[in-house]
Amino acid sequence: QKEVEQNSGPLSVPEGAIASLNCTYSDRGSQSFFWYRQYSGKSPELIMFIYSNGDKEDGRFTAQLNKASQYVSLLIRDSQPSDSATYLCAVFWDTGRRALTFGSGTRLQVQP
Amino acid sequence: EPEVTQTPSHQVTQMGQEVILRCVPISNHLYFYWYRQILGQKVEFLVSFYNNEISEKSEIFDDQFSVERPDGSNFTLKIRSTKLEDSAMYFCASSLRTGKNIQYFGAGTRLSVL
Numbered sequence: 347q348k349e350v351e352q353n354s355g356p357l358s359v360p361e362g363a364i365a366s367l368n369c370t371y372s373d374r375g376s377q378s379f380f381w382y383r384q385y386s387g388k389s390p391e392l393i394m395f396i397y398s399n400g401d402k403e404d405g406r407f408t409a410q411l412n413k414a415s416q417y418v419s420l421l422i423r424d425s426q427p428s429d430s431a432t433y434l435c436a437v438f439w440d441t442g443r444r445a446l447t448f449g450s451g452t453r454l455q456v457q458p
Numbered sequence: 459e460p461e462v463t464q465t466p467s468h469q470v471t472q473m474g475q476e477v478i479l480r481c482v483p484i485s486n487h488l489y490f491y492w493y494r495q496i497l498g499q500k501v502e503f504l505v506s507f508y509n510n511e512i513s514e515k516s517e518i519f520d521d522q523f524s525v526e527r528p529d530g531s532n533f534t535l536k537i538r539s540t541k542l543e544d545s546a547m548y549f550c551a552s553s554l555r556t557g558k559n560i561q562y563f564g565a566g567t568r569l570s571v572l
Contacts, residue, residue, distance in 0.1 A: 380560070380561075382563075388565070388566070389547075389549050389563040389564060389565050389566045390501065390549070390563050391563070392560055392561075392562070395560060434501065436501075443503070443514055443516070444506065444513070444514060444556055445491060445503040445506050445514060445516075446491075446493075446501075446503065446551075446561060447503070448500050448501040448502070449500070450499070450500045451500075
C-alpha cells in the first residue's frame with residue numbers, strides 16, 4: 347500500500363518568515379512529486395512539482411526531494427497571510443496505481 | 459489560460475437518486491480523472507480514463523459509479539443510487555500525458571446527499 351504522510355498542523359509562522367512543510371512517502375519505486383495548495387472549500391492548485399533529487403526553486407517556493415530518505419519538502423520564503431492554506435503533498439508512482447496519492451495536508455497559518 | 463470546468467458547483471440530492479457530475483477537461487489533454495474529498499479528509503482517487511475507456515479505478519469506484527465521455531468535450535461521473543456517504547467534493551482533473559505530467563483540477567462539485 348503506497349502511503350503519503352504529512353503533519354496536519356497547523357503550522358503557524360509570522361509574516362515574512364520561512365515556512366517549511368514536510369512530506370514522507372512509502373515505497374521507493376519511481377515517482378513524481380507535486381505540491382498543491384488548497385484554500386478552504388476550493389480545489390487543489392498546483393504550486394510545484396519535482397522529479398529528481400535536490401532542490402527546485404520557483405519564486406518564493408523551493409521544493410526539496412531526497413529519495414534515499416523518502417521525503418519531499420516545500421519551503422515558502424517571505425511568507426504572506428495570503429499563503430495561509432492547506433498544502434497537499436501528492437505522489438504519482440510509475441508502477442501500480444497510476445494516479446495521484448495525496449497526503450492529508452498541512453494547514454499553514456501566516457500571522458500578520 | 460485553459461482550465462478544467464465542472465458543473466454544477468453544488469448538487470443537492472435525495473438518497474437513492476441518480477446524479478451526473480459534469481466536467482470539461484482542458485481541450486488537448488488526453489487523460490482524465492475523478493477524485494473525491496470527504497469533508498476534512500484526504501483527496502482520494504476514484505477513476506482514470508484514457509482513450510475512451512477506464513484505465514484504472516479504486517476500491518471506492520464500485521458498481522454504483524460510472525464514467526463516460528459522451529462527446530469530444532464532456533467527461534461525466536454518474537452515481538446511480540446515491541448514499542449519504544457519497545456526500546463530498548468531487549474533483550475532475552486532466553493531464554496531457556500520464557506519469558510525470560501535471561494534473562490540473564477543476565473547481566469541484568459539492569455533492570450533498572440528504
